[in-house]
Amino acid sequence: MKCDLCGKNEAKYKYYEVDSEGIRELHICNECAKKKGITFSSRVQQSKEENIKCLNCGLSFREFKKTSLLGCPECYSNFQSKLDVILMQIHPGTTHKGKTPVKDVRLLSMKKEIKELQKRLEDYVKNEKFEEAVRIRDTIEKCQAELKSIRGRND
Amino acid sequence: MIESLKGTLPQWLNSIGPYADIVFLSKAVLYRDIEGFPFNTRASDEEKAEILELLLEGIKTLPDFNNVFLLKELSGYEKEFLLERHFIPESLVQNGIYSGVAPNGTQNNTLLINTNDHLQISSIFPGFKIQEPYSECDQLDDALNAELDFAFDKKLGFLTSSPKRVGTGLETSVFIHLPAVVITGGAGDLIGKLEKNNYSMEGTFLTGGGIEGSVFKIQNEFSLGVGEEEIVEKTEKQIKEVIQKEIDAREYIMENARYETEDKIWRSYGIITNARYLTLGDFLNLASAVRLGVGLGLIKNISILDINRWTILSQPGHLHLESGVDLDQREENILRAKLIRKNTGV
Numbered sequence: 433m434k435c436d437l438c439g440k441n442e443a444k445y446k447y448y449e450v451d452s453e454g455i456r457e458l459h460i461c462n463e464c465a466k467k468k469g470i471t472f473s474s475r476v477q478q479s480k481e482e483n484i485k486c487l488n489c490g491l492s493f494r495e496f497k498k499t500s501l502l503g504c505p506e507c508y509s510n511f512q513s514k515l516d517v518i519l520m521q522i523h524p525g526t527t528h529k530g531k532t533p534v535k536d537v538r539l540l541s542m543k544k545e546i547k548e549l550q551k552r553l554e555d556y557v558k559n560e561k562f563e564e565a566v567r568i569r570d571t572i573e574k575c576q577a578e579l580k581s582i583r584g585r586n587d
Numbered sequence: 588m589i590e591s592l593k594g595t596l597p598q599w600l601n602s603i604g605p606y607a608d609i610v611f612l613s614k615a616v617l618y619r620d621i622e623g624f625p626f627n628t629r630a631s632d633e634e635k636a637e638i639l640e641l642l643l644e645g646i647k648t649l650p651d652f653n654n655v656f657l658l659k660e661l662s663g664y665e666k667e668f669l670l671e672r673h674f675i676p677e678s679l680v681q682n683g684i685y686s687g688v689a690p691n692g693t694q695n696n697t698l699l700i701n702t703n704d705h706l707q708i709s710s711i712f713p714g715f716k717i718q719e720p721y722s723e724c725d726q727l728d729d730a731l732n733a734e735l736d737f738a739f740d741k742k743l744g745f746l747t748s749s750p751k752r753v754g755t756g757l758e759t760s761v762f763i764h765l766p767a768v769v770i771t772g773g774a775g776d777l778i779g780k781l782e783k784n785n786y787s788m789e790g791t792f793l794t795g796g797g798i799e800g801s802v803f804k805i806q807n808e809f810s811l812g813v814g815e816e817e818i819v820e821k822t823e824k825q826i827k828e829v830i831q832k833e834i835d836a837r838e839y840i841m842e843n844a845r846y847e848t849e850d851k852i853w854r855s856y857g858i859i860t861n862a863r864y865l866t867l868g869d870f871l872n873l874a875s876a877v878r879l880g881v882g883l884g885l886i887k888n889i890s891i892l893d894i895n896r897w898t899i900l901s902q903p904g905h906l907h908l909e910s911g912v913d914l915d916q917r918e919e920n921i922l923r924a925k926l927i928r929k930n931t932g933v
Binding site for chain 1: 620622624625626628629703722725726728729732733736737738739740741742743744745746748749750751753754755757785808809810811812813814815817
């Protein structure tokens with residue numbers, strides 16, 4: 433079988449490439465493997481690694497590779513070393529930058545208040561009531577600063 | 588069972604948004620799983636039933652979600668009806684014993700219980716608007732989170748069954764009509780370009796004959812390492828580029844093949860408004876040409892809103908439920924043609 437990458441040399445290794453579409457199996461030659469900086473584990477070691485199971489739900493890494501779906505939240509820590517590589521290939525970063533679960537009632541009501549103030553701001557601008565708009569904009573900024581400080585304390 | 592939905596159209600089918608002639612709708616989805624349970628890929632039937640109960644209790648606390656439809660209680664056509672309204676994914680039409688869906692009063696927002704993940708919070712807006720549906724989802728997420736604990740990790744964010752959705756769990760998408768890109772042979776290139784930027788693009792109406800009607804779904808395939816607002820901004824930027832490509836392609840075909848394009852549009856108009864027998868595939872392709880004609884300002888007596896509605900109302904689930912009897916394929920095709928004629932007054 434010819435190498436899937438260069439199409440010239442005989443393929444020597446089976447190699448899995450992971451992207452947003454899922455997992456693709458590629459057959460590649462020695463040279464292309466070197467170019468890509470891939471080191472291969474032996475077949476025995478590889479099959480051992482694929483047989484590792486999530487201690488919580490029992491899903492094996494082999495099963496995950498078939499469906500690209502995990503079994504439980506703990507799979508993320510139980511397959512961490514293998515998943516890290518996959519996550520790096522799919523996402524722009526490996527650390528969460530988005531929202532955190534809202535448990536704080538004060539946070540919730542403040543978020544709601546800001547939303548309402550923003551709506552009022554839009555109305556003022558639309559109706560060209562600029563003095564009121566400036567005042568409400570300042571209030572929004574104050575609320576947002578406070579929101580940030582509450583969030584910081586929660587973290 | 589779904590009588591209450593049948594008579595009323597979702598709000599996103601009652602108005603049009605920015606770039607309506609190109610972007611059919613914009614959608615945001617937040618994927619969430621309840622802490623302490625396996626994902627549905629591994630959950631037992633008992634666990635799925637328990638998750639369903641927990642979520643139903645949570646949904647009860649939300650003021651605007653008074654109807655919950657349990658999929659096990661619905662007929663095949665009722666489930667297709669929900670699929671056609673973008674309430675449930677195709678995987679649940681055949682399956683979904685422990686699944687349920689709750690649309691809000693406007694039917695723009697839906698809470699979907701038990702797909703591979705426990706909960707999908709989604710919101711649809713007409714036309715090209717990414718921020719608005721995300722904001723709706725964000726608020727619903729906060730409100731439900733006050734009742735339920737979602738699986739969350741400080742480093743990885745919200746944990747989901749697919750590593751593709753871990754982090755923010757946010758999927759933003761548009762259903763977009765790209766007839767000129769398809770005619771000029773640019774679809775393949777566009778798919779490749781989007782993939783490089785971690786977006787996917789696929790046909791939304793697939794029949795035996797391939798992609799029908801040049802309508803595609805484009806969505807982000809990443810969710811970790813970027814915040815929600817950044818995903819929204821990236822998607823807006825990405826889709827703007829796609830819209831511009833379609834506008835450019837429309838200009839190109841009108842400059843280089845005006846008569847061929849106009850001929851195709853007017854023939855399609857003639858057929859769709861006079862046909863006595865229309866398969867879904869035929870309808871989608873004719874509607875695509877007519878939609879292009881409306882977008883180019885050629886056809887004036889049909890609006891984008893009309894075509895948006897036909898696209899939903901002429902699908903099998905809607906036709907079957909509207910007629911109230913079990914239709915065979917022939918009867919369905921006749922009814923579809925009748926629906927369009929009735930709406931165009933021909």
